[in-house]
Amino acid sequence: MSKKNHKPLVFGNLATSYNYSIYHDFIESYLPSGFLNINEEDPLIQKLGEKMTENDQMLIMMDLTKIEIIYTSKQSMEMLGVDPATNTPLEMLNRVHPDDLERFGMGRSKLLDLDKDLLLAHKGSALLSTNIRMQKPDQSYADHLFQCYMFYSPTPHKTVYYMQVNTNIDTYPIKKDSFHYYVGNDISLFRFPDEELLSYGHQLTAREFEILKLVATGLTSSEVAENLFLSLHTVNTHRRNILEKYKKNHISDVIFELMSQGLL
Numbered sequence: 001m002s003k004k005n006h007k008p009l010v011f012g013n014l015a016t017s018y019n020y021s022i023y024h025d026f027i028e029s030y031l032p033s034g035f036l037n038i039n040e041e042d043p044l045i046q047k048l049g050e051k052m053t054e055n056d057q058m059l060i061m062m063d064l065t066k067i068e069i070i071y072t073s074k075q076s077m078e079m080l081g082v083d084p085a086t087n088t089p090l091e092m093l094n095r096v097h098p099d100d101l102e103r104f105g106m107g108r109s110k111l112l113d114l115d116k117d118l119l120l121a122h123k124g125s126a127l128l129s130t131n132i133r134m135q136k137p138d139q140s141y142a143d144h145l146f147q148c149y150m151f152y153s154p155t156p157h158k159t160v161y162y163m164q165v166n167t168n169i170d171t172y173p174i175k176k177d178s179f180h181y182y183v184g185n186d187i188s189l190f191r192f193p194d195e196e197l198l199s200y201g202h203q204l205t206a207r208e209f210e211i212l213k214l215v216a217t218g219l220t221s222s223e224v225a226e227n228l229f230l231s232l233h234t235v236n237t238h239r240r241n242i243l244e245k246y247k248k249n250h251i252s253d254v255i256f257e258l259m260s261q262g263l264l
Contacts, residue, residue, distance in 0.1 A: 016055050017192045022048050023059075023149075023163060034156045035061045035070045049073065055192075056168035060087070064115045064150055064162035079144075079168065081137035097133035097141050103179075103263070104132050110183060110262025111148060115160045118152040125151035127190050128262075129182045129200070131169060145169045145180065145198075149190045167193055183261050202263070203245050211238050216255045216264050 026048060030038055039045060052058060058075035062068060072084035082091050096104045107130060114126045128148040133141045145167040152160050172193060180201040182189055189197055204212070214224045225235045239251055246254045258264040 017194065018051050018055070020191045022051065023165065023190075027151075027161075027163065030061075031153060031161070032156065034063075035161070038071050040074075049075070053078075058166045060092075060162075060164040060166070062089075062162040062164065063159050064111065065119065065159040077137075079136065079142075079166065080134060095135040097135070100132045103130070106262050106264075107132075107146075107148075111150070111162070113262070114150060114183075115162075118150065118160045119158075121152070122154070122158075123152050124185070125149065125187055126185055127182065127187055129180065129189060129197075131180045134166070142168045142170050143172075145172075145193055147190055149187065169193060169198075172198065181261070181263065202258075204242065208238055208242050211235060212242065212251075212255060212258065213264060215239075215251055216259070 022044070025044060029042075029044060040049075048059070052073060052075050056075075056079065058079050059071075059073040060069060060076075061071040063070055067089060069087050069089065072082070072087040074084050076082040076084050076087060080092075080095050082095070093101075093104070107128060111128060114128065118124050118126065127150075129146065131143050131145050134144045136142050147165045147167070148162060149165075150160050150162045152158075173195065180198050182197075182200040189200070191197065210228065211224055214227060215221075219227065221235045221239065222232055224230075225232045228235070242254055243249065243251065246257065248254050248257075255264060
């Protein structure tokens with residue numbers, strides 16, 4: 001883990017940061033059994049549950065290679081109205097905000113790419129972290145930080161395991177006109193959310209992403225303008241702003257970068 005000092009996030013006057021080493025302790029304890037038959041009376045599980053309940057978090061363990069959820073913490077009932085005993089990938093998908101479904105789907109595709117890479121290497125770990133709006137039991141939506149830590153394991157069988165920690169970040173200081181996003185191998189970013197962690201992301205507006213997606217399909221600026229009922233001047237202004245934000249000379253370089261991250 002990184003030894004840098006990270007500024008904790010605060011709810012009112014209450015600092016809620018805690019050390020994520022407890023999740024690694026969980027992995028060490030239950031990996032030999034493939035995360036089956038997790039003992040809710042285990043002091044480690046009880047302590048972890050207390051931390052997650054206090055901070056509006058939940059945990060999912062999955063065999064990513066099989067796309068099979070093995071364990072869901074009981075906090076899923078309060079946060080999503082999902083029974084932990086019957087949780088499935090479809091249950092999670094059904095609770096994604098309609099406007100975030102496309103990005104959620106691209107994130108799942110990127111996870112499967114990472115799964116393939118780790119399986120071929122027979123070693124390693126990776127992290128995908130982003131925020132997605134999820135439906136609550138009262139049918140309203142909350143912004144969830146998805147921290148998806150995956151790792152190859154040869155035991156008890158060769159696979160890639162996936163630990164997903166969801167945190168309700170509705171009251172966190174994250175810009176509302178952008179979103180947090182990280183994909184890579186810096187596992188120090190698998191930690192309690194802080195300002196530095198949430199600053200990882202993309203500053204593109206929804207309109208800029210819309211334009212990029214159309215350009216990525218091969219449309220010219222004129223065709224994009226016609227498709228979105230915008231002036232050519234407006235589309236070109238958006239393109240210049242995108243290049244400035246990414247410090248690139250060509251829009252194709254931005255598209256390639258976002259595609260490699262699973263965002264286009």
